[in-house]
Amino acid sequence: MFTEKRRRLILELLYKNESVYVNDLAPLFNVSKETIRNDLNFLTQKGVIKRCHGGAMIENKTLNAEAINKFDATIIDFFKKIKTYKENTPEKKRKKMSGKVCILGSFNVDIIANVGRFPKGGESILSTDSIIGPGGKGANQALAASKSLADVHFVAKVGKDQFSQFAYDHLSSSCIKSMTLYQHEEAKTGSALIYVSQQDGENMIAIYPGANQCITDEEVFAITPELANADIFLTQLENNFSATLNAITIAHKLGVNVILNPAPYSPDALQCLHMVDFITPNETEASLLSGIEVNNLESAKRAAECIKEQGAGCVIITMGSKGALIFDGKKHEYIQAFKAMSVDTTGAGDAFNGAFAAAIAKGESVVQAARFASAFASLAVEKIGASNMPDHDSALSRLSQYNGK
Incomplete structure (x- = not known):
């Protein structure tokens, strides 16, 4: 329902x-x-x-x-309501992290074609398989955080079309603890067309955002109790930016740590960096945020420093098989990648972000959380489908192989 x-x-x-x-x-x-x-x-x-x-x-x-x-x-005067809520809400007490994560994000129906290679312009090729499944960065990250044993509340918006019930059935039957699922009268449920190359597991994606882009100020304010109760607020850029910015603003005012996964990249992200405690761009997004082409560890360090100077908190640049780089404003920390038999990289970034959010919410250090997230993501790329996430124990087992401890 x-x-x-x-x-x-x-x-x-x-x-x-x-x-x-x-x-x-x-x-x-x-x-x-x-x-x-x-x-x-x-x-x-x-x-x-x-x-x-x-x-x-x-x-x-x-x-x-x-x-x-x-x-x-x-009609609600949104920012007046934020002020009123804050005035009537006691300051969030410093307490031991409880592992609660609130995620505002997208739900998409993924239509996946597995191909021997990517088609050229104007070319038709045969796929080896076709799959329709759940996706969207928000939903994928909510699953990853839940699989990492966080207490997750997921917020999204779908249409009133043939895919809306699919969304509800998937989310309600998943391990996500609770959700707020809004519906739009006219916009369709978001969808994504995905090619997955059988050569190396790489992907090409075209996204129709649909109802994901129609979240209202009123709907954002309605999740304030969930934000106030969370240790971590995680979001991305697949929703309309006004909703994302408002949710970040509320979380920041309530003293909740904010993780922004700036994907897909939008220059709008620069508006909220001062309210972001952790930002997790990949190489492409880090390049666009910083103006520095990221293609190796040294360029990643320069890009991380530039992003930090623009107001962000801790910067974590994910580099796929090349690992991840952390910059907290004082020092750089390199997290090596885990060896994996790559089958489908579509949900790798979402796996990392969800697992990272869960670990931070449970009180892990940034380095510990990034190592766990890297192990978790390395298992995710061995599975077909962006929403097909590994379990917590498997991630811990792979984490034990880390030779940098």
């Missing part, structure tokens, strides 16, 4: 019963208690209900069917 429909049903139950309780609603809708609390907080912000111990009740007796149908049309 999608978020909007669930919230509307909660309002209908309130209209009939005058009160509802989290412990009853969670099993009724087969979602977590935290998701129900998020729903009730969202409806409270609309002014139609008020919270009570363990649940909610109708704010006034005039709540009617028209209010139920039109509650999502309320």
